[in-house]
Amino acid sequence: MNIRSKAWKLLMVGGLGASLLAGCGSSEEAASKDESVTVSKDGFPIVEKPIKLTMMAPDTGVQNWEDMVVLQETAKLTNISFEYKNAPKESFETKKNLVFASEDYPDVFYAAGLTPSEQLKYGEQGVLIPLEDLIEEYAPNFKALLEEYPDVRKSITAPDGHIYSLPVIEFNQHWYRNPLWYNGSYLEALGVDKLPETTEDLYDLLKRFKDEDPNGNGKADEIPVSSVTTPAANIRDIRTWMLGAFGMYEEELFVDDNDVVHYTPVEEGYKQYLAYMNRLWAEDLLDHESFSQTAEQKQAKGEGNQLGLFSAWHAYQLLGTEASDKDPMFLPVHAEGVEKAAIAKNGGVKTGAFAITKTNKYPEASMRWADYLYSYEGSVLFNKGPEGTLWEYTNEADHTKKAIPAPDGKDSEEIRSTLTPNYGIPAPTILTDEVNKGLTTDFDKWVENETQTKLLDNGARVPFPSLFLTIEEQSEINSLNSDLSTYVKQMEAKFITGAESIDSGWDGYVATLKKMGSDRIAEINQGAYDRWKSN
Amino acid sequence: MKASKTSAPELPNMKKPSRRAQILGNWELYLFMLPAVLYFLIFHYAPMYGIQIAFKNFVPSKGILGSPWVGFDHFERFFNSYYFWDLIWNTFSISFYELAIGFPLPIILALAFNEVRNGKFKKTVQTVTYAPHFISIVVMAGMIITFLSPSSGIIIMFINALGLDAPQFLTDPAWFKTMYVLSGVWQSTGWGTIIYLAALSGVDPQLHEAAIVDGASRFKRMLHINLPTILPTITIMLILNMGNILGVGYEKILLLQNSLNLESSDVIATYVYRAGLVDAQYSFSTAVGLFNSVINVILLITVNWIARRTSENSLW
8 A cells, every 4th residue: 555655646746747847848949940941932832841830810700710712722832831829809919918928939920910019029039030131032022022112111120120020011001990981871861962071060960860860760769970999999980080170190199290299198189079079978979888889789780770970991881781882981070270180091011910930940931931922923812812712814914803793692701701811900911903903893993082082182191100119118108008098098988978077177187197107108209209200 | 444444533542643654544535635736736836936027027038037126116116006096995895895795695595595395496496596607707798788788788678667767887987886796696696505505404403393392483493593503604605705805706897897987897907907918017917916915815814813713613
């Protein structure tokens, strides 16, 4: 019995020791490169014998990435396949933070939306490897692109001179956030033929939405404006446009025409925005569920034809109708005394889409794989799906295509989301007119025209460049921001809903913000902006 | 069984066997304990090694040991935070509110169940009250939001149909705590009765017979026989609950939180979540979490001390 018990003890102690060791000993050094694999500098396959890497990416939950035709075809073409470590798009930020903290890095990040500060921080720590030499040697398409657009190189190069990530390049996608759309049937029922141009006009129209039963069901169930609050920000989908009316850009920071950086929540225009929204709230023109409802609840109201003005990618998607040019895009309004509305525009280049970590054994092969995404063929494959599914060539030589109608009357966007990962996530790619050639529908052209006449022609611009802060600056901002952003968010909701009076509460609010360091945030960013500007 | 033979009650005049001999003699019992001890060592003690990052500036690539020490900086930052007193107040008030409502209800329900004689009825009611326990917290939060939605919520419609003006449960800070506690009652009261029912099954029927002969009413018997019998269980449960008091179920709070109810719904745990997982300030959030745990331990020890002084029951 004694011997047996000793054996047990040893076994148990051994087991414990082993698990403790496993817990501690996981910090790896940079992966030793696997030299046995030769990477061809052009042509396919990229490697002779198949290799497998791990990829971390956000997932919209429509299709398993293993089953996506586009990824399967690319694996066949390149001999590089991936094990996918997906996290749902909504919680991807959290998962990404955990991965960086746990040192269990994937070989590559895809569509990860790494912020400039993350790139710099993890780049300097050596987690993300510098890509500029690899681009030189193994990325002919991307290198040509950088030569063609020197601005792209400027915006993806960190202050230490390294490139830590590849960008999303969409020169013809100008939206900073989804536009607002009017419910066309409401406008028709009320005989509105001219869209509001000022905040007062808008107020009058919303009031009519509320009172005159534009959906014609005999009930006063119309909700003039509805919005959804996310963990990131209150009613962000409409505040971008409402703040614009008072000459403010929506983000916490923006730079004015004289290169002065402003912290939006302390500005006078922000106060006017709060007062206006409070008025909409008090008269029941702004949905009282805007701070608590889910996107699904808003969708249900849209499909029930209850909404008059709302944010969406396309209006018909929220209203549950067919694509049509009957629902006009919101024309940015401006308040009295504000000369023109501030309209935010997407800069066309978004960094942080693709990065390679130090544990990757095949950085050269990974870079060549990523380079394929920036070639014409790769871009078409990843953005449009394989030829013969949703499109086919009418003239392959000049890249003209025509759309194939989706089977069984399905929405072709829905089918596309099952074929390719490039759907609703910031995937590394370049989207050019050539890729879309022949595929733009009348509806696309109409949307493009709405964008041009209502946003771009009215002076849309990038509110604040995506610039790099130093690690010290970033960590100071992080520690200031953790209470500050909560406070701003909380007070915004209170002011709008009238829980706190703007007249009597504003001064105290601004004083508290200053005490919490709002000036310092503007100051740090002003410094970074000046550096960026002089570069 | 061997075990029962070796662990026979000691006689006072017997020489006490050495501890070693005692352990060896009862080795099977210790073997049974081993998995639980290992579980705690591996999953609760070993990770404590990471607590040191509360006093450091943790940089993942440098590792836990390699990161530089900063002393009590993170604690100072938390104590000076604008939200410090709000967080403390919310954490305590939600916890005590929950305890005040949620703790006695299962006891009352269990005493009531115990009086039900009809087997079928009793089983049905028990199953109905247990059922919400099995709903996952995410689904539960989704149900609460749907039921309390001002435009389509079934509970709101019911209140309105009664001619009352339904409050904004989801967005009014004054209602958050009540909503949180009452939905918790709905979910866990039935399940909480199980342990008390088990204790009640130990009541000696002779006591009841004697009381009936003396002419005691049902209510009197419940009060003077059933309740005292389960009192030790109640005390232990109370102490255990106190140990958890600052560990309020933050998942549910997080899921029900919005900018409007934040002033009454933000607790230490959700603050830690935001600082740690969302903003990636690991050291700071560890410091806040550690502070929370220390307060918790102090509370546990205090309550246990009070219990030991005032009754015979305590954890140690």
